[in-house]
Amino acid sequence: MLFRGRTVAAMMVLTAVAACVATYALFEFPEWKFVSSGAKASETSPSGSEGLSQDELYKLNKTLSLIERRYALPMEREQLIDGAIQGMVESLHDPYSVYKPEEEAEKFSDALHGAFTGIGAELRIENGSVIVESPIRGTPAERAGLKPLDVLLSINGESLNGLTLSEAVSKIRGPKGTKVKLKVQRRGVATPLDLELVRDRINPETVDSGMAASGVGYLSIYQFTDETAAQVKNELEELEAQGLKALVVDVRDNPGGFLQSVVEVADQLLEKGKPIVQSEYRDGTRKVDVAAHGAKGNKPYPIVVLMNKGSASAAEILAGALKQSAGAVLIGETTYGKGTVQVPFNGELGDRSILKLTVYKWLLPDGTWINEKGIDPDVRVKQPTYFQAWRLPRDNVLKYDTTGEPVENLQNILLGAGFPPDRKDGYFSEGTKKAVESFQKSESLPVTGEVDEETAQRLEEKLYAKIQDRSYDAQWQAAISKAGELLNMSKRP
Template identity: 70%
Template sequence: MGFRGRTVAALMALTAVTACVATYAVLEFPRWNGIATGTAVWGNGQTQEGLRQSEIDKLNKAVSLIEKRYLLPADRNRLLDGALQGMVESLSDPYSIYKSADEADAYVDALQGAFTGIGAELRMEKGAVVVEAPIRGSPAERAGLQSRDVLLSINGESLYGLSLSEAIAKIRGPKGTKAKLKVQRAGRAEPLDLELVRDRIDPIAVGSEVGEDGIGHLFINQFTSETASQVAEELEAMKSQGLKALVIDVRNNPGGYLQSVVEVADQLLEKGKPIVQSEYRDGQRKVDVAEHGAKNGERYPLVVLINKGSASASEILAGALKQSAGAVLVGDTSYGKGTVQVHFNSELGDDSLIKLTVYKWLLPDGTWINEQGLKPDVPVAQPDYFLAWRLPRDRVLKLDSTGGDIGNLQTILSGVGYPTDRTDGYYSEKTKQAVERFQADESLPKTGEVDSATAQRLEEKLYSIIQDKTNDAQWQTALAEARKLLESSESP
């Protein structure tokens, strides 16, 4: 059975290639040590609301010096935006950002609805554009982009040192246009060259299916304002199909609204069970629990699929289900983001926007997984060909060629059923013969060389194989674990 699912009309959480992965909260702030929000605690123990007069004077003097002595005319609005940008950047927090009034509208618009681009969640880290996760079915996923890849350039233009919005503006573009990326991947000495074709990105946030054995597969791609209601609908549909055990798939889910994930967990846990703890800067904690809980007889054996692209809100769900419902975690260690952000879009008095990290989130037992991630109970690596990337289109790969692209080709050939004698990046005679066999079977010119047409057909075959769940080692393991749990729950 194929997935049930829906396309979200307005994606109100982080959407592809728009912003850094995050868990967002809409909340009223407590008072920290008797000090209301916006009040700073200085090193001498005194409190100060906003800037001191001496600090205001210093900023005014700096503006005056620039206006009077700088060689070229200065734009006052840009000076102010630069000062605010610098304040936020001085926090050394990749999840806190400032957007000027000119940028804020585009930033908010980018958080909603479908768009055209490559389909990858991005964030900034020390001036570099870092991939959080590719979106399911997107050009980024098909090209082999992975979590934590660093994007060095787009169509020959360096991305280093740009703001996130500036980088996104260069990466996005009309449907059908090419985006040539230079990508640095951990463990590889040389950057990868990937050529993607931009497409409309309209991701399905939630979908499900139920097998004949009663084991359901619920995937959640992100936590939007609509995710909880969609999960409720999918659960009802699965129950009508005889749901007995459930595998929840949050692989490459970069996060979203905190309230959304709390409402999703509430549907799966026993009433009163803890979901997540929030720790404020003074150490005070708030615990969210399942207020309604799953209905009697509707709590199922649970398995959660995670990988290194599972971050923030998806880690909250996985951790809550593990610790409060005994779920088994399968896959790779998750991303490891344990903070929550809030957008402030009216506090600055104009149309500019500031997003700040406001507190930590902790697992039900109080563990903070930031920069550590959740470790799976059953670690499972995907086959090597799941990590393959897009073949080059600007040159032909042929006999006696060497390099990373050749090694990638050999991995792809093995994945589509045409193994070679080596995978070390040397285009051997056996590699040529494997290419010839593939070309013959696909009615392509039998050249033994990988040109654009052969590369395209290889990638199409590989993508089809990767989408086949029988080849998904993590899913197959999760399915086996769900069967074990089901058998155990049905034993007298």
């Protein structure tokens, strides 16, 4: 039961899927939701009005005039205006609030629906650096080993430092089948990693489900689009028809999506009237979304939520709601910690540009704000170390008596592929060479004991296949086991 839905609004930029890990409201809120009804204009803006004061307007006009008359190099007036707006938004120091000029806004709108071509990684800008939020499952980014919180330093030798998100993405994107070389800085790794990816058509999965064993079913939600709630409904009905008795909800590496979507999904799993999420506006007032319809039949079943550090925003809303309002058990790792909601204002500036702003905080049902902290699991489970492996180099051969992090990564991959070397400290030992030879022999490759491009490719394919096999997924196994345990407990008199 596999559905392919539209890309979520988090995947705003065509190819690398930028500015995400976000929860988006599906509509623009009226002003009263931002300001209390008794607030005066002077309380909502420093100037006491919605626009610029005469002094402020004079200052901006004078700056524009001086640049146009005195600046030494050619410039475009439109770029100056866009730059002024961009500067205002950047001064908010909020990575989720962005301005997109007309050309970029058109691409943004096109990217909201359907598949696109790129590497399949969720990105954002923080302090001038391009940060990976999470790779999309089954994409070049995931296969190459990109991980949440990786910093993209350069692409094809061009630095990405200091660029806007749109500028960075324009360098990363490209036609299907073309190669892109990324230099990546990873936490805990001393030297940057060199990864080579092949751009591909990205058609992100939205929902998947199935039965594991003994009435334990699973529901994997990869993002929250405008289609997700309906897909979840269909999947749950199929699971129930197969005798569902306990449920594992997997939101690992889910970067978020539409707020309304996650509310509608939670509504199907909670009792009627149970709180899902609180929204806190800038004047401190709050609104609580509750399960309007509530679970029907035998629901809610015992629920386990599977999450990791790539679970963000709307995924965290669902995890928190199921934990606090349905008694779900959380398994895996601490989530990302993104507790704000954005609205894209289309056409508000008089043209086709888009201004996307953070409009309020979201809180857990008990009022906790998890921003920059995340949600801790009840049962912490780490994956095997080879789940953290990255792509092997293609521009140089790894061989006996070499050292460094690429060799350490190779040893980790060999372990995951089932050919453990004698050590894992980054020294290409005789034992590492023998492990490579054993692998080459098993794959009918030239037995050289050296890792050239062909051997590297086969090793990565072997490891990727193993990682996709849930029998090696420690977090998955822990979640299924816990669901079975909860099911047995529920049967006791």
